[in-house]
Amino acid sequence: MRAVIAITGASGIVYGLRLAEELGKAGARLDFVVSGGAKKVMDCEVRGGSKKALARLAKLGRVYSETDFSAPFASGSRAPDAFAVCPCSMKTLSDIANGYSDNLVKRGAEVALKEGRLLVLVPREMPFTAIQLENMLKLARLGAAIMPPQPAFYGGEGSAGELVDFVVGKIMDRMGVKNALYRRWGA
Ligand SMILES: Cc1cc2nc3c(=O)[nH]c(=O)nc-3n(C[C@H](O)[C@H](O)[C@H](O)COP(=O)(O)O)c2cc1C
Numbered sequence: 001m002r003a004v005i006a007i008t009g010a011s012g013i014v015y016g017l018r019l020a021e022e023l024g025k026a027g028a029r030l031d032f033v034v035s036g037g038a039k040k041v042m043d044c045e046v047r048g049g050s051k052k053a054l055a056r057l058a059k060l061g062r063v064y065s066e067t068d069f070s071a072p073f074a075s076g077s078r079a080p081d082a083f084a085v086c087p088c089s090m091k092t093l094s095d096i097a098n099g100y101s102d103n104l105v106k107r108g109a110e111v112a113l114k115e116g117r118l119l120v121l122v123p124r125e126m127p128f129t130a131i132q133l134e135n136m137l138k139l140a141r142l143g144a145a146i147m148p149p150q151p152a153f154y155g156g157e158g159s160a161g162e163l164v165d166f167v168v169g170k171i172m173d174r175m176g177v178k179n180a181l182y183r184r185w186g187a
Contacts, residue, residue, distance in 0.1 A: 002029045002080040003175065004073050006105040009037020010087035010124040013045045015149055017053060018168045019086050020060050026177050030061030031073060031080070033104045037089060066103040073108045076115045082175045083112035084120040087149070090132050093123050096144075097135035119144040120171055145174050155183035 003023055007016040016038075024030055034042075034054065042050035057063050064071045072078035085092060085105060092105055101107040112119040121144055125132060136146045151158070151166040158166070162182070169181030 001082065001175070001177065003082045003084065004031045004033065004080045004108055006033045006035070006083065006085045006088075006108060007038040007042075008035045008085060008087065008089040008092045008105055009039075009041045010089040011041060011045065012087040012122070012124045012149055013038065013042050013053065014164055015122060015167055015171075016086040017046070017056055018164055019084065019171055020057055022168055022172060022179060022181065023175075023177060024060040026172070026179065028177065031071065032057045032061055032063045033066060033068075033071065033108060034063060035066045035089075035092070035103065035105055037091070064104055066105055068104055069107060071104055071108070073111060074104060076111050079111050079115040079117050082118040082120065083108050084122065084171065084175075085109060086120065086122040086171065087124045088121045090123065090125050090135075093121065093132065093135050093139070096121070097138045113142055113144065116143070118175060120147055120174060121145070122147050122149055122167075122171065124149060147171055147174065154185055 039050040042053040046053040095106045096109045101110045149167040151163040166182040172179045
């Protein structure tokens, strides 16, 4: 499968990085787009900062800047099988919901929607305002998979890494990519 992972400036950069690594292991052809906001959050959340995080992504696929509209997935003629915004900030969520595609993340999401490809959004905020919930409802009605990072605990208490993997495993399930990242109910 051909997939794009967009990383925006919400907390939980680790979800995007783990998703990239696991999709790469599963043989997906990957491209990435990283917003300026994401780089700031990477500097706070990732050991080695944004430089290290971007280097990790570059090993798995091409990394586009948010201003580079020449990327293939900016065009409906080259839409990927799946486009994931992981994590997705409330700002990017709002812009996607309103068709305001002023960067490559939002344009890629718009292309996925208009071409009927899988759009996965991993919105991170707590609590959500009514505006944010309305934006999510609007996008869900348009066919986007709204997947806030909410691990279940039926596999036990788990380490932080296991909880991250639960979320990543569920995203991969939605993309139709086999994985054994979490213990399934009844297994
Ligand atoms: C350390 C840090 C954590 C943040 N966490 C969140 C968050 O969890 N959710 C969110 O919507 N915005 C969060 N923000 C704010 C966004 O980064 C900000 O709204 C930014 O403009 C989003 O831009 P982007 O969507 O283009 O990446 C955070 C900012 C920083 C610096």
